[in-house]
Amino acid sequence: MARPMARRSVMAERVRVKAMMPPGHVRAPAYLRGKTGIIERALGTFGNPEQLAYGHAAEKKQLYRVRFTMAELWGDGAETPEDTVDAEIYDHWLEKV
C-alpha cells in the first residue's frame, strides 16, 4: 500500500511518482508518473498550482527535486542509463517506496 510523504528530513529517500492521470492542470509530467527516484533536495512550500490555475486560493504544498536515472525512465532503450533527470514534484504526487 502506498505510504504518504512524511514531513521530516527526506533527503535521498526513494519515492515514486503516483501514476494517476487527472485531466487538468498539473505539474507532474506524464513521463515521470509511476517512476521511482530519490529526493535530491527539499525546496520548501509553494501554492498548489492545481488550485491557482482555476482561480482558487491555494494550499501550500511541499515541493521536492526528485532525481531519476535514464534507465528508470526509458529502460533498455535509454541513451545513457546512468544519466539523470531532476524534476520538481509536489508532495501530494509522491509516495514512499
Next chain:
Amino acid sequence: MSDTDGRRWHDMGGQSAGEIPQEGHDFALWEKRVDALMVLCGGKGLFTVDGLRRALEDMGEDAFEKHSYYERWIASVNQNLIEAGTYSLEELGRKMDEVADRGATYGAAQRDG
C-alpha cells in the same frame, strides 16, 4: 468510441520528435507588449501564471501547431482577463472592431495613429 492514456498534449517530455529548429527571431513590438501585459496584470493579481498555462493547455494542440507563441499568449491573457471580469466580451468585440477600422496595418491601428 475513443480512448486515451490520459497524457495531455502539452506534456511533451519523452515523445518522439525530429531535429530542433534552431532559427530564432527578434521580438516585434506587439509581442513585447503582450509580454509586458502578462507581467503587469499578473503582478497586479488579475491572474496567475498557473491560470495562463492552464488556458494555453486548454487551447489544444492545434493552437500550438498553427499559432505563434505570442499569438497564443495574448489569447491566454485575454481568456484570464475575461474570467477575472476585467472587461466583457462585448467591450472587447467593440474595441477590436474599432481598432480594425483605424487602419490595415499595426502602425495605422494604434490609437494615436
Next chain:
Amino acid sequence: MPHDHHDHLSPSGHPYRPDNDGPLTYWQRMEIAVRELLIEKGVVTPAEISTQIDAMDARSPANGAAVVARAWTDPEFKSRLLADASAASREMGFDIGPLNLIAVENTDTVHNLIVCTLCSCYPRNLLGLPPDWYKTREYRSRAVREPRAVLREFGVTLPDNVQVRVHDSTADMRYIVLPARPDGTDQLDQGALAELVTRDSMIGMGLPRKPL
C-alpha cells in the same frame, strides 16, 4: 506626435520585424484592444507598459555571464551562488523579482542541461527571454530522453566519462548552468571572462567560447 522610441533597433542589433507595415492580424487587433481596455479601465498605464518593456530589454544573457565570470574568479561567491543563486544574483545588483534560481555546476564529470517539458519556464528575469528553440516541441520532447543526441545537434559532444544531468523546470524553480571555466583563461579579468559565456552555455546547450 511623440515618437515611440521602441521603433529603432532591437537589443540584438537587428531591426524589429516590419510589423508596422504588415497586414494587421486578428492577434495584433486583440493585443491593441486588450491594452487599450486595460488603460481605459485604469488597470495599467502606458508608462508602466513602456517601463516593463524596457526592463525586459535590459535583461539579457550578459547578466548571467557576469554572474558566471564572478563565480569563476571568486570561490566564496561561487559557494554562495550554488547555495542560493537568487541571493547571489541580487548581491550583484540584478533586479530579478521573485525568481527562485538554482545554479547547477558543470565539472569534469558532470554536464547539466535545462528544459521545461511542460511549457517554456526559463530564468527570464536574469537572462531575458528564452530562444525560440527552447520552446519547440522537438526540444521539449527530446531533451529528457536523448540529451546527448540533442547536444550533438548543437555541436556539443561530451566525453564518455561525463554524466549528463537534465533539469526539467516543472514547478517554481528556474535554473542557470554554471559552465566550466575554459582552460587558458587564468590571465583574463572578469569582464573578459564574461565575454566567453554564451547564452546557450548557461542553458547547458553549448560550451563557453575559448579565449583567443
